[in-house]
Amino acid sequence: MASRALVVGGLTSGSGKTTVTLGLLRALAQAGHSISAAKTGPDYIDCAFLGAASLSPAVNLDSHAMPAGMIRHLATARPGDLLIAEGVMGLFDGTDGGSGSTAELAALLGAPILLVLDARHQGQTAAALAAGIRSQLPAGTDLAGVVLNRVASPRHQALIAEALASRNIAHFGSLSVAPSMQVPSRHLGLVQATDLAATDDLEPRIGAAARLVEATLDLDAIIAAAGPLQATTGIVTPPPPGQRIAMANDPAFGFAYTHMIENWRAAGAEIIPFSPLADEAPAADVDFIFLPGGYPELHLPCLTSAGRFHDGLRAAAARNVRIYGECGGFMTLGEAIIDDDGTSYPMAGLLRLETSFAARKLHLGYRGLTALVDFWPGLGPVKGHEFHYTTAIAAEGEPLFAIRDAAGRDLGTTGLVNGSVCGSYAHIIA
Numbered sequence: 001m002a003s004r005a006l007v008v009g010g011l012t013s014g015s016g017k018t019t020v021t022l023g024l025l026r027a028l029a030q031a032g033h034s035i036s037a038a039k040t041g042p043d044y045i046d047c048a049f050l051g052a053a054s055l056s057p058a059v060n061l062d063s064h065a066m067p068a069g070m071i072r073h074l075a076t077a078r079p080g081d082l083l084i085a086e087g088v089m090g091l092f093d094g095t096d097g098g099s100g101s102t103a104e105l106a107a108l109l110g111a112p113i114l115l116v117l118d119a120r121h122q123g124q125t126a127a128a129l130a131a132g133i134r135s136q137l138p139a140g141t142d143l144a145g146v147v148l149n150r151v152a153s154p155r156h157q158a159l160i161a162e163a164l165a166s167r168n169i170a171h172f173g174s175l176s177v178a179p180s181m182q183v184p185s186r187h188l189g190l191v192q193a194t195d196l197a198a199t200d201d202l203e204p205r206i207g208a209a210a211r212l213v214e215a216t217l218d219l220d221a222i223i224a225a226a227g228p229l230q231a232t233t234g235i236v237t238p239p240p241p242g243q244r245i246a247m248a249n250d251p252a253f254g255f256a257y258t259h260m261i262e263n264w265r266a267a268g269a270e271i272i273p274f275s276p277l278a279d280e281a282p283a284a285d286v287d288f289i290f291l292p293g294g295y296p297e298l299h300l301p302c303l304t305s306a307g308r309f310h311d312g313l314r315a316a317a318a319r320n321v322r323i324y325g326e327c328g329g330f331m332t333l334g335e336a337i338i339d340d341d342g343t344s345y346p347m348a349g350l351l352r353l354e355t356s357f358a359a360r361k362l363h364l365g366y367r368g369l370t371a372l373v374d375f376w377p378g379l380g381p382v383k384g385h386e387f388h389y390t391t392a393i394a395a396e397g398e399p400l401f402a403i404r405d406a407a408g409r410d411l412g413t414t415g416l417v418n419g420s421v422c423g424s425y426a427h428i429i430a
Contacts, residue, residue, distance in 0.1 A: 009087035016149035023213030036078035064100030065383035112144035127163030144225035145170030173217035240269035242288030281312025291329025325423030368404035
C-alpha cells in the first residue's frame with residue numbers, strides 16, 4: 001500500500017508533465033523502487049501510459065467526481081510505497097471554483113507538488129512564477145521543487161537555478177525534450193498506449209524519457225520530497241452491475257476506469273473480457289454486458305462485419321440480459337455510425353440511434369447523472385464525464401439519465417433505453 005505521494009504539475013498543458021512523469025516512473029521502477037501511478041481527472045489515455053511506464057495499472061483520482069474519502073482510499077490502496085500522480089492542464093485549472101484541479105487533488109492527499117516549468121523564452125522570471133505558484137497553493141500543500149523543461153543552454157539553466165535558490169525553491173534538474181519522446185495526438189487527445197505498443201513504438205518512447213530523467217534529474221531528492229499519505233478506508237462507488245460481467249476490451253473499447261473494474265472484482269464480481277475487433281461474442285452465461293468507450297471510429301469496417309459480436313449482443317438482448325454502453329460502446333449499440341467522409345456503417349441495431357463524425361461538434365464536461373430506469377442495481381446519482389465529437393443525428397426512445405453539468409445546471413436527459421439495452425455518451429466515474 002502506498003504510504004507516500006508526489007504530484008507532478010505544470011502551468012499549462014504541454015509543459016512537459018507527461019514526459020517527466022513517464023520518465024520518473026520508469027527510471028524509479030528500473031532502479032528497484034516500489035512505485036505506482038495515478039492521473040488527475042477523468043483522462044483514460046494518459047492513465048494507460050502511466051501504467052505502462054510504472055509496470056502496473058494506474059488509477060484516476062478525480063477530486064470533482066470522487067468523494068474525498070474515496071480519493072484517499074484509492075491512493076493508499078495502490079501497490080508499492082510511492083505514488084506519483086500526474087496533474088492535468090495548469091495547476092489550478094478545473095471546473096467552476098477550481099474543482100477537479102491538480103492543486104485540489106494535492107491538497108486532498110496532502111502531497112507536495114513537483115512543478116514542471118517550461119523555461120522557453122524566459123530566464124529568472126521562471127523562478128518568480130514558481131514563487132508565485134507557491135504562495136497560491138492551498139493550505140497544507142507544499143511546493144516540493146521545480147524541474148525546468150526545454151532549457152536552451154547551461155547558462156540559461158544557471159540563471160534560473162540561481163533565482164530559484166534565492167527564493168529557497170528546490171531545483172531538481174533540467175531537461176530538453178527530444179522529438180522521440182513526444183506522444184502523437186489525434187482528435188480526442190493522445191494516441192492510445194496500446195496503439196503504440198502494437199507498432200513497437202511505446203517502449204522506446206518510455207525508455208527515452210527514463211534515460212533523460214536519469215541523466216538530468218536528482219532522483220534521490222525527488223523521492224525524498226514525497227509527502228506521507230494517511231492510511232484510510234473508503235467506499236469505492238458504484239457497486240458492480242452484475243456478478244458475471246462480460247466486458248469488451250480491445251483497442252476499439254479501451255476506456256474503462258481501473259478503479260471501477262478493481263472494485264467490481266473486490267466485491268466478488270467476475271469480469272469476462274471479449275474482443276469485438278476479433279469478432280468475439282460476449283459469454284452466453286453472463287448477467288451484464290459492458291461496452292466501454294474507446295475509438296470505434298478507427299475500426300468501423302471491422303466492427304460492421306463482426307457478425308458473431310453483433311449476433312451475440314442480439315441474442316443476449318433477446319434473453320433480457322442487461323447491456324450497457326458508454327460513448328463509443330453506446331454508438332456501437334445503435335443502428336449505424338457515419339464516418340467523417342459520410343459513409344454509414346451498420347452496427348448492432350439494439351438502440352434507435354445513428355451517430356455521425358461528419359456532423360462534428362465538441363461535447364466536453366463533467367456530468368451529474370441520475371438513472372431514470374433500474375439498469376444497474378444499487379446505482380444512485382453518480383458523476384461522469386463526456387468527451388466526444390460525434391453528433392446523434394437520430395435518437396429515439398426512452399432516456400437513460402437525467403443530467404446536470406458540473407455547476408449543477410439542468411441539462412435535461414441523455415442516453416437511450418430499449419428493453420434491457422441502454423447507454424449514453426457519459427462515462428460513469430463515481
